[in-house]
Amino acid sequence: MERALSTEEIKKERHQENEKALRDKLMSSSHQSSMAMKKVLTLVFVREPGRILLGMKKRGFGQGRWNGFGGKVEKGESITDGAKRELLEECGVTAKSLNEVGLINFEFVGDPVILEVHVFDTWDYMNSPVETEEMRPQWYGEKEVPFGEMWPDDEYWFPHMLNGKKFEAYYKFEGMDKILDSWIKEKTEQTS
């Protein structure tokens, strides 16, 4: 008979899955590196007064971490259209409008490709969030954001976003958990 996994074993499995996803990403991005040194991605947060929608990533890059909704921008697609598409695909929500919140560049040791992540929020949306094969959505109070189960950079730039301040930031990672270098600067404009 199969034995239930302990919390430690589940964490270890998730860590191994994440390391594998990173290895796959490094392999595929270095393959493309002669053509493009930047990969453009989106990240969208649905907001309501006092709370924010996060999604538990169920597979692939960032598996086992709470995050916003987003992914790669496709060829011929604008960044905002890509952001709206990923939000709809990953949790069934349609953003009527998006606010630009931040721009983050991520570098990973051993990978020549920089991930350029465009961060948005929306207060103006249709449909209730639903679970999909990629994400399990859940509302969190702005003071209960689970930073211990998120990308380690999030705790540094979330406060800017939650306070309605635009920002630009840079994080250099070794593996999935260690930040070697970083900077963040707030821009003067408000997000909405």
Ligand SMILES: Nc1ncnc2c1[nH]c(=O)n2[C@H]1C[C@H](O)[C@@H](COP(=O)(O)OP(=O)(O)OP(=O)(O)O)O1
């Ligand atoms: N460090 C960090 N903090 C916060 N958010 C992120 C990171 N690194 C990241 O990549 N992200 C965000 C940016 C994107 O929203 C996702 C990653 O997108 P990904 O799942 O690789 O893209 P998809 O196009 O959905 O992938 P597939 O569906 O093709 O597997 O995480």
